[in-house]
Amino acid sequence: MLIDRGRIGEMIPHTGSMCLLDRVIDWDASRIVCVAVSHRDPANPLLRAGRLSAVCGVEYAGQAMALHGALTRAQPGTPRAGYLASIRDLLCSRAYLDDCGAQLTVEARLQLAEGARVIYDFELRDGERIVVSGRAAVALDG
DSSP: OOHHHHHHHHSSSSGGGGGEEEEEEOOOOEEEEEEEOOOOOOOTTTOBBBBBBBGGGHHHHHEEEEHHHHHHOOSSOOOOOOOEEEEEEEEEEBBBBBBBBBBBEEEEEEEEEEEEEEEEEEEEEEEEEEEEEEEEEEEEOO
């Protein structure tokens, strides 16, 4: 089921230019795969000195995780707020994302959902090459 940018903006708290994902190309109960092109946008709000640091890939992954939570939520309504608690095993194979190809693939895989916390493994790919990967723990509100 393809989910476009407009629908994504309705499902996560990130709006306008801060909504970094362009579409969902696949998802199920344990993972989500999204596409982003905003890494090449000169108006990307995460740019510093005209460049998009690879570390910003964590925000792309975080938005994919939030979207996965919204899609898999058992009860409709306002999604629970999530706060990044930790990042582990962060690897960046390049310094910047803005010099990647036309689109990035953002994948998040749910590893643990326990009460008010979730843990995801994530990776951003430029074609077949992994450019950012890691594991994120998120504390959920309520």
